[in-house]
Amino acid sequence: MRLSYCLRPYLFLLALLASALVASAQTPTNFAPVTMKLAYPELTVQRPIWLCEAPDGSGRIFLVEQGGKILILPRDRSGKEASVFLDITDRKPYASNEEGLLALAFHPQFKSNGKFYIFYTQQNPRRNRLCELQVDKTDKNRADLSTERLLLEVPKPYPNHNGSTLLFGPDGYLYFSAGDGGSGNDPHNNGQSLKTWLGKIHRIDVDTRTSDLPYGIPKDNPFVGKGEGVREEIWAYGLRNVWRMSFDRQTGELWAGDVGQNKFEEVDIIEKGGNYGWRIREGFHAFATNDPPATVKLIDPVFEYDRKLGNSMTGGFVYRGKRLPSLVGTYLCADFTTGRIFAVKRENGKVTQSGVLFTQPKGLIPLRNIASFGEDAKGELYILVFEGAANGRIYELFQEP
Template sequence: MHYSYAANLRLLHDDVNQPVLLTHANDFRIFIVEKTGKIFAYKGTQKHLFLDASSLITTRGSEQGLLSIAFHKNYSENGYLFLFYTAKNGDNTLARLTVDLPADKQIDLKSLEVLISQEDPASNHNGGMLAFGQDGYLYLGIGDGGRGGDPWNNAQNLETLLGKMLRIDVNQSSGYSIPKDNPFVERDNVLPEIWAYGLRNPWRHSFDRETGDLWIADVGQNKWEEIHWRSVDSKGGENYGWRLMEGNHCFLPKKECDLGDLVKPVAEYAHKYGCSVTGGYVYRGSKIKELYGKYIFGDFCSGTIWTINKEQNFEMQELMKTDLNISSFGEDSSGELYVLDYQGRVFKFVP
């Protein structure tokens, strides 16, 4: 691997099965999610199986499985854990577990409550990132339903959850509610869960833990990968352009497309540099001063990792080249960053 002056990668684990997410529960543990359905908890050198959800999921398609989890911000009090997975029937599924704390041993699925079940017409473009905003609401990114070119035009259709960013209130003990300030709550024939639309396959979104700004990485079709940013004071309702646009370029029609009020990405790269973007985080840790405040992301195919500096007009710079199939980035409770290799390795960013 080739590293820049700013950071290096230190191998932590090399025995993980198809890792797709690393997260925390606002304590000193990290949790690693395997696409095949298991979640492991790590505390220092200690590791234990936290949850086996393999009985819930299908992995028939290469993009299907257990795709994301999120601990409620008050998890230490309410025990709420949220899962996003492709169910046995192929539906994109959001569910909640209410965990009996302190949960220092393996937990079970007895409390599982399905909140959203969205039929997916194909087996790919599931999206699936879960993240809580500073407003306390859960944001869920779902892909356009799969196949090439969004043949059902789901991303622009406000009567389906496919190709959308959803925003819901999960702070109650059962079900969910729609925030009153969601952008489409007063409109007929629009699903009120929708926060933004026009997404192809949002593979990882995150919130800057300092500013609350939202970053979204959206996987492209055949030519362009893209990164979107919205300020914490956004009122929602953004149309990120798919399938009218791929990156900053017309997709359908290929020429003279009506850009209208479409929100263009703050960064893009062509497929000669990779083929599938993996979103990351704004670094807010204390170990690597050169990276502080920069958004870190990468590409699954090329293994390249870049930074974006919002304060420098969203300037994009290469950070390092790796031999990783970058499936996800992760952030611990201290704001330090990790990167996951789909082939089974987990690395930490170090000076």
């Protein structure tokens, strides 16, 4: 392909080279068009940032509000009211734009043990807390705050970049993301340090204990026994701010959306022990620092887009539902600021098609800022949107048959 372009005029070649590395996100795709519709037309929530179904066969869908509540959505899609499962708004986790009650994960044996996990911000000192809780023994639709057990705290030098997805993997371990600590340019180079929580994805075992820790460290974590001060919880590093990540429920691959800084937003497939490049790299490109060259292999993303399309990656899911047959096996993600939805199709370990799947209608007021995706037990996806400063709505995608 490159050879044939070389025969064309010189100026065209220059233009091609300038755009070559970002062409993938802007190349027209053959994905069948989708439309976006309200999943709960009568329901308005506040800053919705996570949605998942309890893995207990109850059919209950839980929604996390950044301000500090977890809601159970109405069974009737035309319902107007959600019930409150957990409320920690009095602890004021939402102190700034990226802080709050940020994540929820149910224990794989939630049905029998009633355990679930949350990740939320507190101040003085500024930190994120990862805690285990249980449902109320007399009311399965209420959390029992008295059962809260602190697993760990991630200190935060700045308010932004909290990472903060919690997920149980196919191996039964709890994975969570921690941002690089915030500010800009990763001023403490946390992403490349194996001695800090920050700029990482971690893996812990909530069912065991390692020495005096309130959780276990799986023995096959990649940095176990790798030296004084190395955090043995680390699963992967060189990440800036993995705000949302998910496991492909069919393949078990971990897909992470990593928020970029100046130019590029990226999607990574996370491998055990992998270094994803930040702050040496941003997307597929060198990032302007005076850092020495990396002495280990840096793993490139599988997808990126640039500032023409948006500037804050919201990671999503590999679609495994039934409603959108042409998208089965395709990863969907979005940009928070523009509301664009992207699709990445990967076959036999290679991306075969990627780009914009859906663009919000022109002139939309308020804008639809896509803060997160959610997935139910059937693999159907939900899109969590901020409309204006506070109001949130829950959308779904549809395709014409």
